[in-house]
Amino acid sequence: MILVFSVLLLLGLCGNIASGGQPPSTSTPGALNYELPTSEYETQDTFNAGIVGPLYQMVHIFLHVVQPNDFPVDMIRKLIQREFDFSVDSKEPENIVLALKMVYYEIGVLICAILGLLFIVLMPLVGYFFCMCRCSNKCGGEMHQRQKRNESCRRKFLAISLLLICLLMSLGIMYGFVANHQVRTRIKRTQKLAESNYRDLQILLDETPKQIDYILAQYTTTKNKAFSALDGIDSLLGGRIKDQLKPNVIPVLNEIEHLATAIKQTKVALENMNSSLEIIQDGSTQLSTNLTTLRNSIQKSLNSSDCASDPASKICASIRPELSNLGSNLNSSQLPSVDRELNSVNDIYRTDLESVAKRGYTFIDEIPGKVRNQTVAVIADVKQALDSISSNIKNVSQSIPIEEVLVEVSHYINDSNSYFHKELPKLEEYDSYWWLGGLIVCFLLTLIVTFFFLGLLCGVFGYDKRATPTRRGCVSNTGGIFLMTGVGLSFLFCWILMILVVLTFIVGANVEKLLCEPYANKKLFQVLDTPYLLREQWQFFLSGLILKDSNINLTFEQVYRDCKKGRGVYATFQLDNVFNISENFNIEKHTGEIIKELDNLNVNVDNIELLDKAGRENLQDFAHSWKDAIDYSKYLKEAEKSPTKVDLLAFASSLEEKANKLPEGKLKQALKTDVQNIIAIHQQQVLPLQQSLDALKQSVRTLERTSDKLPEKVNKVISSLDSAQNFLTTNISSIVIGETQKYGRTVTGYFEHYLQWVLYAITEKMTSCKPMATAMDSAVNGVLCGYVADPLNLFWFGIGKATMLLLPAVIIAVKLAKYYRRMDSEDVYDDVETVPMKNLENGSNGYHKDHLYGVHNPVMTSPSRY
Incomplete structure (x- = not known):
């Protein structure tokens, strides 16, 4: 009882810090996992008999044959309830029926006991009359041997039979010696087993404060985890809000950013295109004027009188047809200005979509910082509440007199251990008496068997077939005397041996069948768990003894089973009926203050207008006005043309070659001057103009690529912006509230998980009562059955076997002695x-x-x- 009440006080300490029921899940917030420290106990759950185990099993099989009936649960119940009394009106039908059931259950044991009693009574009488008869020279007492035809076969048969019986008796005596040796060592084994259980109980007492300290220490771990979550509110709460907004806002901002890039590229391409068009327009006009002037100059030279005479006339005639190709190849009307389109792009560019995207990104990224700044005061209050809970737990732990209880229980166990060691010498003394008695019995049987063996040895090897009965040798005669000595000792001591066998058989068989076997198959617990059995006023004895309420269904079998599994004392003994942890400490009671403080979290994330109304109208106008605005193919076709109709350098080279064929004069000099002018026009006007055409072509292609489906992109961005803006306007408040609640549950979840684990640890794991079940197993299976009943049963089995075989051995030895003794x-x-x-x-x-x-x-x- 002291141990039980101490456990209650221990649980009272932890009862102020626990609630819940089932073991916590591994997927707890922050992956907080606790493992209650446990110790390894040295006492084994099972007891191995070692090499003598098969001998014990053989005796168990014999007992099952002798007593095959199942454990009489109902009969034992009635006997314990004292409903059967031999001394009062034993003729009542119910008592008679119960007596008959008892006789039927013990019929095998009774038969064996009756046979033993007959042996005890008859063997001395038979020995007495046999001795008196032989002293009167009757009953084979005369020293005369009748000759018979089958004498040799009879003698051999009797010798072999006696040899086999003696071997069987030797086997039984060996069983007796083995059992007696087991008896000799049982005190040492019992002492070792008791000390082992004592150490296990000490470990249990030493382990309990460590487990309590570990449970209390885990609150600090949990609090530190919660503090970490509170300090990281910007990433936990703000980050969660940010993560909720990002999938709906960031893609839209990316689209806006891409659109802004496309518009910027389009603007640059249009500006480059417009610049190129202006250069081409001016260059084309000037080139056309200069080529016209040059053509007129050449034409004037060709119309001079110098071309009238040969050979100049032929050369001038070949030059005249080529003058028509000397002109500009560009059509300015095909390259209109893109000022309108550029103005449209400039209008949308002034909307500054890049700033819109940047403002959206900034809004998302600043949410964690806003959350931290807005919750500084609340976080400080929550930390203060957690510190106060920690102080309350420490104060409760200091208010429980745990040390005094442990000292008292430890003294109780130490006193029990001291008492055991004090009484141990007496047990050893009594055990030595039993061992000495068993040894005397075994040696007495050994002496009888030895006389039989010596008689057989001397008789067989000393027998002479040619010697007459009156002339037999000394060795043979000695063998016959040994046999008769064995017979005399058998008659003298067999009944004493049988008395010992019957007494030990009755005790050992009933201990095995009524205690050991029902304890092993748990039927003994069924008897003890019978309502109103041990006390008439108590329905359940164990709950009435421990819980002071006999109506609570607390059974021996359930307690033993739970203790064997290593379950905690609290759940095993249903101590919630005495000290209900869930009622004394409620999760909501301790987490309520934390939740109350967390409810003050008022995170305000202001809404943002991604794009104002004017910017949206600009995008719509651009999408409408840009539709089919530029004919890129026309520009590309014109840009692919050469600035001049003919290659001026080739024309100049041809003209120079022809001029060199002219005779010296003004014509030749004028044409060479025109050649130089052509080359100068090519270098100063055609080449720059060609570069401008190439730039125009590049700008057109860039513009075509960047402005591809630009209106569709703008319309898509407008739709995405509307959707994102609607999401922010509609859901941002609920997202903030929802994530704030989740964050609060995360913080409180650490403590709920901790408190649930505390309750599970206390009810299921802490103060495991396994040493109690092991101590019971040690007392019953180990000491009573393994160290006492099994050796005792093996002893009577071996000695009884040898003693019963004395009967045929005596008969055969008497008959066989006639063949060995001198007549x-x-x-x-x-x-x-x-x-x-x-x-x-x-x-x-x-x-x-x-x-x-x-x-x-x-x-x-x-x-x-x-």
Whole structure:
């Protein structure tokens, strides 16, 4: 009881910090996992008999044959309830029926006991009358051996039979020696087992404060985890809000950013295109004017008088057709200005979509910082509440007199251990008496068997077939004397041995069948768990003894089973009926203050307008006005043209070649001047103009690529912006509230998980009562059954076997001794078919005068053999 009340006080300490029921899940917030420290106990749950185990099992099989009936649960219940009384009106039908059931259950044991009693009574009487009869020279007492035809076979058969019986008796005696040796060592084994259980109980007491300290220490771990979550509110709460907004806002901002990039590229391409168009327009006009002037100059030179005479006339004639190609190849009307489109792009560019995207990104990224700044005061209050809970737990732990209780329980266990060691010498003394008695019994049987073995040894090896019964050798005669000595000792001590066998059999068999077997198959617990059995006023004895309420269904079998599994004392003994942890400490009671403080979290994330109304109208106008605005193919077609109709350098080279063929004069000089002018126009006007055309072509292609489906992109961005803006306007408040609640549950979840684990640890794991079940197993299975009942049963089994075999051994030994001992007279036969000869006084014919002559045997024709 002291141990039980101490456990209650221990649980009272932890009862102020626990709630919940089932073991917590591994997927707890922050992956907080606790493992209650446990110790390894040294006492084994099972007891191995070692090499003598098969012998014990053999005895168990014999007992099952003798007593095959199941454990009489109902009968034991009635006996314990004292409903059957032998002394009062035993003729009542119910008592008679119960008595008959008892007799039926014990019928095997009773039969064996009755046979043993008959053996005890009859063997001394038979021995007495046998001794008196033989002393009167009867019952085979006369020293005369009758000659029979099958004498040799009879002698061998009797010798072999006695040898086999002696071997079986030796086996039984060996069982007795083994059992007696087990008895000799049981005190040492019992002491070792008791000390082992004592150490386990000490470990249990030492382990309990460590477990309590560990449970209290885990609150600090949990609090530190919560503090970490509170300090990281920007990433936990703000980050969660940010993560909720990002999937709906960031893609839209990315689209806006991409659109802004496309518009910027389009603007640059349009500006480059417009610049190129202006250069081309001016360059084309100037080139056309200069080429016209140059063509007129060449034409004037060709119309001069110098071209009238040969050979100049032919050369001038070949030059004139080529002058028509000397002109500009560009059509300015095909390259209109893109000022309108550029103005449209400039209008949308002034909307500054890049700033819109940047403002959206900034809004998302600043949420964690806003959350931290807005919750500084609340976080400080929550930390203060957590510190106060920690102080309350420490104050409760200091208010429980745990040390005094542990000291008291430890003293109780130490006193029990001291008492055991104090009484141990007495147990050893009594055990030595039993061992000495068993040893005497075994040696007595060994002495009897030894006489039988010596008789067989001397008789067999000393027997001479040619010697007559009266002339047998000393060795053979000694063998017969040994056999008769064994017979005498058997009659003298067998009944004493049987008394010991019957007493030990009755005790050992009933202990095995009524205690050991029902304890192993738990039927004994069924008897003890019978309502109103041990006390008439208590429905359940164990709950009435421990919980002071006998109506609570607390059974021995359930307690033993739970303790064997290593379950905690609180759940095993249903101590919630005495100290209900859930009622004394409620999760909501301790987390309520934390939740109350967390409810003050008022995170305000201001809404944002991603794009104002004017910017949206600009995008819509651009999407509408940009539709089919520029004919890129027309620009590309014109840009692919050469600035001049003819290659000026080739034309100049041809003209120079022809001019060189002219005779010296003004014409030749004028044409060479025109050649230089053509080359100058090519270098100064055509080449720059060609570069401008290439730039125009590049700008057109860039513009075509960047502005591809630009209106669709703008419309898509407008739709995405509307959707994102609607999401922010509609859901941002609920997202903030929802994530704030989740964050609060995360923080409180650490403590709920901790408190649930505390309750599970206290009810299921802490103060495991396994050493109690192990101590019970040690007392019953180990000491009572393994160290006492099994050796005792093996002892009576071996000694009883040897003692019972003394009966046939005595009969055979008496008959066999006639063949080995030297006789005083013998039967004599003639070797011829004559009438029996008379007694010869003078010993004629070689026979002693005291010999007695037998009747003629008509079968024997040869001289008779003795």
